[in-house]
Amino acid sequence: MANPEILELLSTNKVFDGELRKYKFKACLNANFNLFLPSHSAAAHVPLLVYLAGLTCTEDNGAQKGGFFGPAAAKGIALLFPDTSPRGAGVEGEDKDWDFGVGAGFYLNATNPAFAKHYNMLTHVTLELPQVLSTAGLPIVCGHGALTLYLASKTNQYRSVSAFSPICNPINCPWGQKAFKGYLQGGTTEAAEQYDATELxxxxxxxxRILIDYGTADNFYKQGQLLPENFVKAAREAGHDESQVQVRSQDGYDHSYFFISTFATDHINFHAEFLL
Amino acid sequence: MANPEILELLSTNKVFDGELRKYKFKACLNANFNLFLPSHSAAAHVPLLVYLAGLTCTEDNGAQKGGFFGPAAAKGIALLFPDTSPRGAGVEGEDKDWDFGVGAGFYLNATNPAFAKHYNMLTHVTLELPQVLSTAGLPIVCGHGALTLYLASKTNQYRSVSAFSPICNPINCPWGQKAFKGYLQGGTTEAAEQYDATELxxxxxxxxRILIDYGTADNFYKQGQLLPENFVKAAREAGHDESQVQVRSQDGYDHSYFFISTFATDHINFHAEFLL
Incomplete structure (x- = not known):
């Protein structure tokens, strides 16, 4: 954990009787992450919940605004907050848009040669970080990348998944189409195999075991970027009922961290059922 | 409340079943504020708790990172988050330092002619905002300015006060000495009358009814900027015991919002005793 050639400890903060540690990950992918360690856990190995933030975010947004530490501390669950993309890769045009490139890695491994060297957030989140952390495993993931990482996993690496306002069917929305065209040689066709929750x-x-919350006042939902209805329809047709796939429409909530913090405890408690 | 000549509504977010409204206050003092309104309250008039943020903050820090909405919603308490200083006053040198001027108004009324026109946060917080809000009063305040506003009030405007890591004896610490020298013609002598919690x-x-929390790993505490011991000593000598003035030393916590969010529920519950 403390190998200084791989990790540099940037800061620590005590929070809810546990410890928040911020690390710099010194791999070819230059990215920070935050790790919350509870002061105690009911489990023999501390279970780890991975929070995968959305577009524009860094490792700090969920940690600072999500409201997850209180309920995670109460349940004895550790939290990992990776970054959403590499930083400083230097790919031409990577910081031109807010919804592609820096801050918008989409948790995939790029196959477009321009991005393939650095933009490998799938490997970073599912292999590199778990290896470095050497903990009891990586049982859970949240977010859009989260749904796909959970659904595409062949190894049962994740016991459950939950997401706030995820992009449920990216091959059919503008954000996803733009990202896949940019990152993947095969565009949305390649993406449908591995990176689209509704297809998966x-x-x-x-x-x-899936829980999704979205708000009805979310402008991105209203613009057709999220498409949770497509995901529900596909899930039901594949035989997954409400007990397996629960998608909740929350009246009047938007896409902000005010929404996320409101339901943070619900999500922690949902995962705790499968982790403890 | 909705007089468009005085207030401009900048945004609204639903949070914990209540509403967060961000307003621009169009007075000679140009400052924003956030207002949280719970969806219901046990009291006939919704009680209002004022959160006065510290150095460098705006109206957003406490609202985004403080973790106050959940416990406030549960108790039916409204929250007001003013800014910490005027913005864009254009006083020469006002944005030179992080601990004086913009972002560091110290909740006082400046008497130094250079600042006296705009830097009147005492009037803003205790008179202008309550008048504009037209609610059932302003029962509570938090923060350094908070302690002094509570202790100096002649009208029992505030029923209780709590603070995280406050500057308890500013006339005897570098931050306070710098601020008072800059804002007040009479410097620390003038400040001792009205703006120093230990003197008051x-x-x-x-x-x-006072609750204070500070962390033992707080670098500003260790540097002698906060001086809570001076406040406790003065309080005890004035006959205020633990039931009236509770100052808690929290082991290992620092000066960040991670600390504040950890004890946010404690503070809301403390005030609820006197508000409901």
Whole structure:
């Protein structure tokens, strides 16, 4: 954990009787992450919940504004907050848009040669970080990348998944189409195999554990970027009922961290059922 | 409340079933504020708790990172988050330092002619905002300015006060000495009358309701900027025991919002006793 050639400890803060540690990850991918360690846990190995933030975010947004530490401390669950993209990769045009490139890695491994060297957030989140952390595993993930990481996993690496306002069907929305065209040689066709939650749930026939919340006042929802209805329809057709796939429409809430913090405790408690 | 000549509504967010409204206050003092309104309250008039943020902050820090909405919603308490200083006053040198001028108004009325026109946060917080809000009063205040506003009030405007890591004895610390020298013609001598919590508690003989938390890993505490021991000593000598003035040393916590969010529920519950 403390190998100084791989990790540099940037700061520590005590919070809810546990410790928040911010690290710089010194791999070819230059990215920071935050790690919350509870002061105690009911489990023999402390379970780890991974919070994958959305577009524009860094490792700090969820940690500072999400309201997750209180309920995680109460349950004895550790939290990992990776960054959303590499920083300083120097790819031409990577910081031109807020919804592509820096701050918008989409948790995929790029196949477009311009991005393929550095933009490998899938490997970073599912292999590099778990290896470095050497903990009891990486049982949970949240966010858009989260749904796909959970649904595409062949190894049962994740026990459950939850997401706030995720992009449920990215091959059919502007954000996803733009990202896949930019990152992947095969565009949305390549993405449908591995990076689209609605496509992936169609192929899952074993039981799944999924909780999704979105707000009806979310402008991105209203613009058709999230498409949760498509995901629900595909899940039900694949035989996953409400007990396996719960998608909640929250009246009047928007896309902000005010929304996330309101339901943070619900999500921690949902995962705790499968982790403890 | 909605007089468009005085207030401009900048944004609204639903949070914990209540509403967060951000306003621009169009007075000679140009400052924004956030207002949280719970969806319901046990009291006939919704009680209002004022959160006065510290050095460098705006109206957003406490609202985004403080973790106050959940416990305030549960108790049915409204929250007001004013800014910490006027913005854009254009006083020469006002944005030179982080601990004086912009972002550091110290909740006082400046008497130094250079600042006296705009830097009147005492009037803003205790008179202008309550008048504009037209609610049931302003029962509570938090923060350094908070302690002094509570202790100096002649009208029992505030029923209780709590503070995180406050500057308890500013006439005897570098931050306070710098601020008072800059804002007040009479410097620390003028400040001792009205703006120093340790000096003010000596003169209060009636019962008070004060809760203070600070962290032992707070670098500003270690540097002697906060001086809570001076405040406790003065309070005890003035006859205020633990039931009236509770100052808690929290082991290992620092000066960040991670500390504040950890004890946010404690503070809301403390005030709820006197508000509901």
């Amino acid at each position: 749930i169609k192929k899952r026939t074993d039981p799944v | 508690i000596k003169k209060r003989t009636d019962p008070v």
